[in-house]
Amino acid sequence: MLISPGNRGVLASCAVSVMNNNEPCKVREGRRYPRIGIYTGQGASHSWLWFVEVFDRIGFFDIAFLTETHIRGQGLDRCDVLAMSGGDTFAIAKALGPEGADSLTRFITHGGLYIGSCAGAYLPLHSSKEHLNLFNFVPAKIANLTRTLPEPQRLREKFCTAYGCSFIFHPVREAVRVGTNGFPPFKQAPSLNAPLYGGPPMIAGDSAQVLAVYSGFTEKTVFLVDEQLAADTVLGKAAVIRQKMGRGHLHLYGPHFEHPRFTMANQLLADAMLWDLRRDPVQVGDNTSDPVLLSGEDCRNLLRDIKREMSNSRVVAVGLETLPVQWKIGNKVYETAKIREFIEPVWQRIRRLEKLNQLILLPGQASRLLQAASKTTRLLRKIKGDTNRGVDTLPAARNTFEALNLLSTLFLDIYFRTRLNSFPQTHP
Amino acid sequence: MEYLASNKIAIIDLATRDIIEEELEDDLVLEKIGGVGITKSLYDRFADENPIVLGTGLLTGSLVPGSALSVITAKSPSTGRVSHVPLTLDAGMELKYSGFDYMVIKGAADKPVYLWVHDGIADLNDAEDLWGKDVWAATDRIRDLMGDDLIQVLGIGEAGEKGSDLAQISINYWQSGDRMGFGSLFGKKRLKLIAIRGMGLLEIAEPEEFVEHCAGLLSALKSGKTSGMKGIATMAAAMGEADIEGWLKPLTHKHMACFNTPVPTNTFVFLDEDPALLKETSVAEPGFLLTDISPLLTLKRLGLTAADTCRILKACAKYGMDGAAVAELSEKTGLKDPEAIKGSLPNLKGPVSSSGNAVFSPWAAVGNQEPKTWMRREAVAYIFGLHPIFALMAPELTEEKLLEISSLGTELELTSETLDEVIADITG
Numbered sequence: 001m002l003i004s005p006g007n008r009g010v011l012a013s014c015a016v017s018v019m020n021n022n023e024p025c026k027v028r029e030g031r032r033y034p035r036i037g038i039y040t041g042q043g044a045s046h047s048w049l050w051f052v053e054v055f056d057r058i059g060f061f062d063i064a065f066l067t068e069t070h071i072r073g074q075g076l077d078r079c080d081v082l083a084m085s086g087g088d089t090f091a092i093a094k095a096l097g098p099e100g101a102d103s104l105t106r107f108i109t110h111g112g113l114y115i116g117s118c119a120g121a122y123l124p125l126h127s128s129k130e131h132l133n134l135f136n137f138v139p140a141k142i143a144n145l146t147r148t149l150p151e152p153q154r155l156r157e158k159f160c161t162a163y164g165c166s167f168i169f170h171p172v173r174e175a176v177r178v179g180t181n182g183f184p185p186f187k188q189a190p191s192l193n194a195p196l197y198g199g200p201p202m203i204a205g206d207s208a209q210v211l212a213v214y215s216g217f218t219e220k221t222v223f224l225v226d227e228q229l230a231a232d233t234v235l236g237k238a239a240v241i242r243q244k245m246g247r248g249h250l251h252l253y254g255p256h257f258e259h260p261r262f263t264m265a266n267q268l269l270a271d272a273m274l275w276d277l278r279r280d281p282v283q284v285g286d287n288t289s290d291p292v293l294l295s296g297e298d299c300r301n302l303l304r305d306i307k308r309e310m311s312n313s314r315v316v317a318v319g320l321e322t323l324p325v326q327w328k329i330g331n332k333v334y335e336t337a338k339i340r341e342f343i344e345p346v347w348q349r350i351r352r353l354e355k356l357n358q359l360i361l362l363p364g365q366a367s368r369l370l371q372a373a374s375k376t377t378r379l380l381r382k383i384k385g386d387t388n389r390g391v392d393t394l395p396a397a398r399n400t401f402e403a404l405n406l407l408s409t410l411f412l413d414i415y416f417r418t419r420l421n422s423f424p425q426t427h428p
Numbered sequence: 429m430e431y432l433a434s435n436k437i438a439i440i441d442l443a444t445r446d447i448i449e450e451e452l453e454d455d456l457v458l459e460k461i462g463g464v465g466i467t468k469s470l471y472d473r474f475a476d477e478n479p480i481v482l483g484t485g486l487l488t489g490s491l492v493p494g495s496a497l498s499v500i501t502a503k504s505p506s507t508g509r510v511s512h513v514p515l516t517l518d519a520g521m522e523l524k525y526s527g528f529d530y531m532v533i534k535g536a537a538d539k540p541v542y543l544w545v546h547d548g549i550a551d552l553n554d555a556e557d558l559w560g561k562d563v564w565a566a567t568d569r570i571r572d573l574m575g576d577d578l579i580q581v582l583g584i585g586e587a588g589e590k591g592s593d594l595a596q597i598s599i600n601y602w603q604s605g606d607r608m609g610f611g612s613l614f615g616k617k618r619l620k621l622i623a624i625r626g627m628g629l630l631e632i633a634e635p636e637e638f639v640e641h642c643a644g645l646l647s648a649l650k651s652g653k654t655s656g657m658k659g660i661a662t663m664a665a666a667m668g669e670a671d672i673e674g675w676l677k678p679l680t681h682k683h684m685a686c687f688n689t690p691v692p693t694n695t696f697v698f699l700d701e702d703p704a705l706l707k708e709t710s711v712a713e714p715g716f717l718l719t720d721i722s723p724l725l726t727l728k729r730l731g732l733t734a735a736d737t738c739r740i741l742k743a744c745a746k747y748g749m750d751g752a753a754v755a756e757l758s759e760k761t762g763l764k765d766p767e768a769i770k771g772s773l774p775n776l777k778g779p780v781s782s783s784g785n786a787v788f789s790p791w792a793a794v795g796n797q798e799p800k801t802w803m804r805r806e807a808v809a810y811i812f813g814l815h816p817i818f819a820l821m822a823p824e825l826t827e828e829k830l831l832e833i834s835s836l837g838t839e840l841e842l843t844s845e846t847l848d849e850v851i852a853d854i855t856g
Contacts, residue, residue, distance in 0.1 A: 304549070311547035315625050316575035384575040 033060055034277050037079040039120070040409050041067030043091030044084075045332060046341040047118065047197075051083045052412055053260040053345065058270055061420040065409045068095035076107040080278055084120030086197060086256065088331045092123055093131035101134035108137070109246025111278035115269070118199035121252035122168075124243075125202070129164045138243045138250055139205030144169055144233050150225045157326075157333045158198070159224050170198045171230035173222045175262075176255060178239045179215035185275035186211045186240070186268050193218055194239070194255035194265040201237035201254055211272065212240040214254070242272070249276040291417060294366075295358040302359065302366055306411065307350050309373035314343050316380040323387055327397040334401065339380065342404035346411045353418060360417040365410060372407040379403055429457055431633040432486060432837045434527045437470070438550045440543065442617050443535030445552050452529050458840055462486030462529075464512050464810035465850040467501035470532050471510055477534035478503065480613055482515075482523060482622070485813015486834050489524035489630065489687070491642035493649055494818040494825065496686035498523045499810050500582075504608035505593045506783040512854075513597070513789040514605040514816050515582070517694070517719070521687035522580040524813075525626025537618040542570065546625045555620040562586060562746040563598045564713075570623045583621030584611045585748025586774070591615045593778050594753040602694075602717045603745050605791030605816070607783050611748055633839035641833050648824045649690050659683040660695040660718045663817060666794045669725055675734050676724075679703055681715060689815045690822075694719050697738050716742040720791060722782065726755035736766040743770040752782040752791075787855060792816035807851040 038051050055063060066075045066082070076082060082104070084092070096104070104124075108114050114137075116123055124137035147166050152159040160169040175193045180186040204210050214234045217223075223230050240257070243250045251272055257265035294302060320336040327334045353359060379400040383393045429435045429452040439448040460466045463485035470481045480502040487495045498520035504511040515523065527548025537552075540559040544551040558566050563585040571579050580600060587595035588611035595611025598604055614620070632638045649655070659680070661673035676695065681703045685692035694717055697703065701714035716738050718724065723744075727737040744751040757776055758769050784790030786799075788806040794817055797805070802820070809819035812830050819825060827847060834842050 307547065308549045308551065311549055311627075312574070314627065315546055315579070318627065319576035319578060381573070381575040385572060388572075 033062055034080040034273065035062045035064070035078055036060055036081045036083060037064045037066045037070075037076060038083045039067075039071070039085060039092070040065045040405060041069070041071070041092070042095035043088040043093075043119070043330070044405070045087035045119070046338055047087070047256060047258070048083070048085035049341060049345045049408065050256060050258045050260055051085055051117075054258050054266045054269070055083075056349075056416075056419075057260075057266075059423070061416050061423060063412070063416040065413055068092075068097075068100055071096055071103050072099040073103075076103055076112065079107070079112065081113045081115060081273060082107065083258070084114065084116045084123060085258070086118030086120065086199070089119040089122040090129075090131060091330050092119060093135060096134075097131070098134055104135065105137070108248035108250060111247040111280065113248055113273060113276050113278070114250040115253070115273060116250065117253045117256055117258055118197060121202075121254055122200055124250055124252065125200070137245055138208060138241065138252060140208055140238065140241060140243075140252075141203040141205075142168060143201040143203050143237045144171060150229055152224055153226070154222070155224055157328070161198075161331050168198075168200075169225065170196075171223070171225045171233045172217065173197055173224060175218045175220040176214055176234070176239075177216035177218055178212045178255060178265075180212045180268070181210060183211075185272040188271065189264055189268060191215055192262070192264040192268070193220075194253075194257050194262050195259050196255045199254035199256065200252075201234045201239070202241055202252070204238045204241045207243065208238075209242040210238045210240070211242050211251075212268075213237060214239045240272075242276070248278065251276070289363050291360045291362050293358060293360055293421075299357055299359050300354075303350060303354055305370055306373060309370065309377055310343060310347055310350065312377040313373065313380055314340070314347060316377065316384055317343055320380065320384055320387075325383075325387055325393065327394050329394075329398055329401060334397065339400070339404065342401075342408050346408055349411070349415050353415060356418060356422055358418065358422075359414055360421045361414045362417075365414060369407065369410040369414070372403055372410055376400065376403045376407050429454055429529070429838070431631050431839060432490065432834075433457075433529045433630070434524075434548060434628060436528050436548060437530040437532070438528050438545075439474075439532045439534070440550060440552065441535045442533060442537040442541060442552070442619060445537075447550050447552070454840060457486070457838065458842070458846070460853075461811050461834070461842060461846060461850050463488070463497070463813050464499050464501060464807070464854055466530060467499055467512070468510070468854055470530055471501050474532055474534050478613075479532050479534040480610065480617070481530065481532050483530040484520070484524040485809075485811060487830070487837065488813030489521040489626075490632075490813075490837065491639060491688070492812075492814070492825075492830075492833060493642070493646050494689045494815040494822065495813055496520050496689050496815045496818075497809060497813045500597065500606070500610055502608075502610055502613055504610070504783060505612045506607075506609040506778060506780065507785075509787060511608045511783075511787050511789070512810055513608050513610055514791060514810070515599065516605065516686040516815060517580075517599050517602065518687050519580040519582060519599045519624065520813065522624045522626040524630070525628045526624050527626070527628050533617065533619065536616060540618045540620050542620045543622040544574070545622060547627060555618075558620045559589065559618075560586075563748045564601050564746050566621055567600050570621060574623060574625070576625060578625065580624045580626075581621050582624070583748070584614045584619075585746060587747050587749040588612055588615035589620075590774075592749065592776070594750050594776055594780065595748055596750040598745060598748055599719075601745060603719050603741065603751050605720070605789045607750055607752055607789045607791055609750070609778075609783070611750075632837050634836040638833060638836045641829070641836060645824060645829065645833075646690070649822060652822065652824050654691050654818070654821050657821070658692045660693060660721055660724070662691075663693055663794055664721050664725060666821070667721065667725075667796075672724060672728060675728060676718075679715070679734050679738060681705070684717065686815055689818050691818055693815070693817050697734075699735060699738055699742070716745070720751055721793070722791070723751035723755035726752070726759055730755075730759055730764050732764065732766065740766055740769050743773065747773050749773055749776070750782065753778065753780040756780050756782045788816070792820060794820045803855055804851060807854055808847075810854075811847070811850060
């Protein structure tokens with residue numbers, strides 16, 4: 001049985017109902033679960049891990065982690081959904097290039113669903129800028145674009161990004177109030193809180209459906225500019241828009257609806273995703289090597305080795321958080337606390353795999369993972385040592401975040417492969 | 429053991445480098461409660477292999493006021509008896525959160541090693557480059573190597589490496605309550621140090637009631653006789669040595685408490701910096717943490733100045749030798765010149781009376797308790813994981829209350845009859 005408008009809500013409710021107990025949804029016969037690609041390539045920040053958290057809670061285990069190389073190739077061919085997280089929009093656009101833009105166009109017009117959050121939302125908005133102009137999928141304007149920057153009141157380093165001759169400035173950060181339009185798929189919540197970390201307030205064109213607008217600020221909202229200017233720039237603008245493109249759709253989120261601490265927003269994101277899930281599942285086989293099953297002593301030993309290295313990294317990462325260090329990598333500012341944003345999602349899942357006592361992994365994946373983990377520990381220790389000695393740590397930090405990205409991707413690929421094997425999700 | 433424990437015992441064979449893990453069974457806790465009750469039981473089990481057993485108290489690292497203590501049990505080279513020494517400061521708590529409740533270290537390595545304990549992983553690593561370093565240098569080195577300044581280090585200096593019966597297991601840079609010569613056991617096993625980092629979590633069976641009882645205890649303590657007590661001089665005053673306060677005052681920088689202990693029993697003195705300095709000092713080694721009353725009293729009796737006394741104790745700490753034993757032998761031989769005392773360290777030999785004649789380290793001595801009362805109170809402290817000096821001063825921590833809180837924390841029915849049996853077994 002395929003998902004149709006009549007039964008989409010059932011799965012969505014089912015999905016959401018499990019979000020608090022961390023147990024996957026019971027798979028009913030014939031129920032189709034989405035195959036989701038999460039972008040982890042150039043330009044992606046740690047926020048792709050928020051998508052991981054939400055999909056894991058819901059019980060969507062058929063996850064592929066895609067870099068720009070995968071997207072430029074055939075990585076999207078077996079996906080129903082592509083989740084594009086926050087990060088550096090320019091870097092993402094440049095990395096994907098014309099081939100990536102073609103792949104995305106083909107994916108969406110053939111029925112795929114593009115979910116863009118923050119940088120992922122900026123990417124397909126109309127633009128005349130080099131690289132970005134390859135992705136003019138959604139006729140909406142960026143409301144926080146200016147040629148004359150206002151005076152920042154705080155967090156100067158996170159306040160703005162150059163955008164050609166103009167600037168994108170970020171009037172507020174943290175939780176804002178969002179009001180929905182009361183129509184499906186967002187009908188369940190008239191208003192909710194969601195965190196904004198640089199995502200766009202948008203002015204939608206005629207063909208785009210506004211699912212939610214920025215309706216107010218909260219006591220947690222941090223104002224980076226004058227409050228009146230922030231209100232003028234943000235309030236009443238589109239926070240979430242839905243755009244049809246060919247047989248597929250794009251959902252663009254200014255605020256991070258996928259942030260794991262905002263469960264109502266998570267619920268709406270999941271509802272919307274299932275609402276626009278393509279009716280006909282893709283019929284492309286997985287052309288990766290045959291996975292192998294590891295169990296018993298071998299499984300325990302591998303998990304112990306992973307745990308050892310992750311713990312070593314974790315110990316240093318916690319120690320680094322006491323130091324006043326931050327790095328600017330590309331257009332993004334990284335604090336030391338970002339390191340654990342990568343480590344903790346892995347750490348928390350090691351225990352779950354220990355309980356399952358089996359792993360499904362691709363040939364060579366274990367050794368690549370251990371190498372990445374070991375390299376991460378070495379780099380983190382180097383940062384700590386260099387910081388103490390007053391040596392510039394930017395090159396090591398750059399390498400560290402690359403290593404952390406690879407490490408989390410490799411581990412989570414094994415994790416979801418294993419979970420999928422333990423809780424099969426049918427694809428009729 | 430589901431609650432207030434990591435549920436793991438490590439059996440570490442230094443000769444073969446095998447590390448075996450066992451579960452901490454509820455039955456063992458029901459029979460021996462915890463702390464020294466179980467370390468003694470594990471010692472007996474491996475007695476033929478001359479083990480050193482590290483263990484945590486049942487309430488160590490919890491919200492119970494004074495829950496700072498872990499314990500080392502081994503056969504004392506000084507007394508020939510199976511004895512127990514306290515691990516205080518933050519080391520006791522750190523062990524509790526390291527992922528192991530107990531560790532049995534048996535056999536001897538063929539070359540120097542160190543044990544790295546973190547997140548339920550125990551790793552034996554080569555310590556060739558640590559061997560020969562004094563306690564302070566070894567502590568700095570291991571923290572630098574692992575990239576975290578919060579790592580707790582139980583290590584030995586040259587005294588332990590040479591197998592001196594007066595050698596002490598130090599806690600980080602500081603003197604510990606090891607009056608039993610356990611440092612020489614480390615040396616004979618070629619175990620330079622144990623580095624511990626605890627970032628785990630403990631589950632509590634009845635968290636709300638547990639916290640309520642702990643808060644009640646803290647409230648009672650605040651209006652009790654320990655309220656307002658601070659510093660090592662206060663402890664000395666309780667032993668009838670009130671004038672030590674004025675003697676030490678010109679050097680006193682601050683007082684420091686062990687983990688969650690309402691009375692700060694340690695005093696940091698500045699020897700090479702202005703004690704009144706409030707801002708961060710730029711001096712590499714500004715002073716010394718006084719953790720043991722006895723050597724202060726002895727060296728003061730010899731007519732030494734507070735500064736000379738502290739410098740001698742600093743030398744003892746670096747060399748890894750029990751300051752109380754050094755003070756006692758200096759008094760016996762009439763050595764009063766500070767430089768001569770420091771110079772005598774490599775050739776000092778016992779016997780000394782500072783090891784006491786009980787199974788517990790005489791390090792914790794406050795007031796003039798009856799030996800029987802002192803012994804029982806120490807036993808209770810070492811079983812539940814309470815600071816052994818604080819436990820002597822705080823009658824509010826009754827046995828009944830501790831049993832009640834333990835039952836709330838663990839869901840196990842622990843009775844006063846069991847406690848009596850455990851104490852009889854340890855002290856009998």
